Amino acid sequence: MPEHAAVLFANDAFYLAFASRDLAAMDEVWARETPVTCIHPGWGPLTGRDAVMESWQAILAGPSAPNIACQNAEARVLGDIACVICHEVLDQGFLVATNIFVRERGQWKIIHHQAGAAPPPETEAEPPDTMQ
Amino acid sequence: MPEHAAVLFANDAFYLAFASRDLAAMDEVWARETPVTCIHPGWGPLTGRDAVMESWQAILAGPSAPNIACQNAEARVLGDIACVICHEVLDQGFLVATNIFVRERGQWKIIHHQAGAAPPPETEAEPPDTMQ
Numbered sequence: 001m002p003e004h005a006a007v008l009f010a011n012d013a014f015y016l017a018f019a020s021r022d023l024a025a026m027d028e029v030w031a032r033e034t035p036v037t038c039i040h041p042g043w044g045p046l047t048g049r050d051a052v053m054e055s056w057q058a059i060l061a062g063p064s065a066p067n068i069a070c071q072n073a074e075a076r077v078l079g080d081i082a083c084v085i086c087h088e089v090l091d092q093g094f095l096v097a098t099n100i101f102v103r104e105r106g107q108w109k110i111i112h113h114q115a116g117a118a119p120p121p122e123t124e125a126e127p128p129d130t131m132q
Numbered sequence: 133m134p135e136h137a138a139v140l141f142a143n144d145a146f147y148l149a150f151a152s153r154d155l156a157a158m159d160e161v162w163a164r165e166t167p168v169t170c171i172h173p174g175w176g177p178l179t180g181r182d183a184v185m186e187s188w189q190a191i192l193a194g195p196s197a198p199n200i201a202c203q204n205a206e207a208r209v210l211g212d213i214a215c216v217i218c219h220e221v222l223d224q225g226f227l228v229a230t231n232i233f234v235r236e237r238g239q240w241k242i243i244h245h246q247a248g249a250a251p252p253p254e255t256e257a258e259p260p261d262t263m264q
Contacts, residue, residue, distance in 0.1 A: 035208060037217055039228050044250050045217050047206070074179070076167060076243075081213040083232060083244060085169055085177045096171050098230050098246045100215060111208075112215060114230045116248025118176050 007075040007082040007101055010108035014099065015070040015088075021060040027053060031109035034102045039114040041095060066090045072121055082108060087121045094118045139207040139214040139233055142240035146231065147202040147220075153192040159185060163241035166234045171246040173227060198222045204253050214240060219253045226250045 001009070010029065017025035030036055030052065038052040039045045040059070046052050059065060073086035080103040088095040096118035101108040133141070142161065149157035162168055162184065170184040171177045172191070178184050191197060205218035212235040220227040228250035233240040 034210070037208075037215075039217070039230065039248070039250075042249055042251070044219075044253060045228055047217075076169075078166070078213050078234060079211060081210050083169075085171070085179075085244075087176075096177055096246075098171065098232075098244065100230075100232065102210060112217075112230065114228075114246050114248065116171070116246065117174055118171075119174070121176060 003077045004075050007077055007084060007108050008073055010101055011073050011084045011086065011099055014110055015068060019068050021065050023057055023060050026056045026060065029110055031102055031104055031111045033104050034111050037112045041115050041117065087118065088115055094120050135209045136207050139209055139216060139240050140205055142233055143205050143216045143231055146242055147200060151200050153197050155189055155192050158188045158192065161242055163234055163236055163243045165236050166243050169244045173247050173249065219250065220247055226252050
């Protein structure tokens, strides 16, 4: 699989774990050998795998776990690091996210996620070659 | 200069350009050889150097250009890519930012910035060894 597609696949796995409230799958998509951080909307930054996974446990198990879908994901691959920018579609509106991945033992794993409020995405997507 | 310090120096240069409303300095801190993206608070993602610099021109020249300072910056260096997470202190409150840097011709340049609303930072910082 081309790396660009492999990164988008890992990004999809993250949102699938999120949407299905699957904590084990969420644990699987986060890096184990590289320090991780996470910034949920309106939260301060979380540092370290324990703090990040505790936050996901609380979010996925909570009564207000969101219905979420990813749209317009665009990936940049820079060696063993990749960055995905995408919209998150929720019942309440739209967020925009930065997801950073590292290649660990041949697999792309998340090392950072930040999501924040955004207007609805424009219907016409950017040409894909601007993000190659 | 150790790379970790060099990345934080580049991050400081970004905020100095922002705070001093210096468009030429802002242009200087952004990468030229790597595709760039930017997500201002409440905006959709901007893709490409032209769109990103146009946004900074509008922000820095506008009547509501914010007073801004960076706090609690923590850097991760992963080869030729680095990620800084920091708080942004404004008159109106706090933001938290993800800034991604690439090493271009020996200099760290920004390739992505996302800032979003955050609560005030905790007074006690995380131990620095969690971010090495």
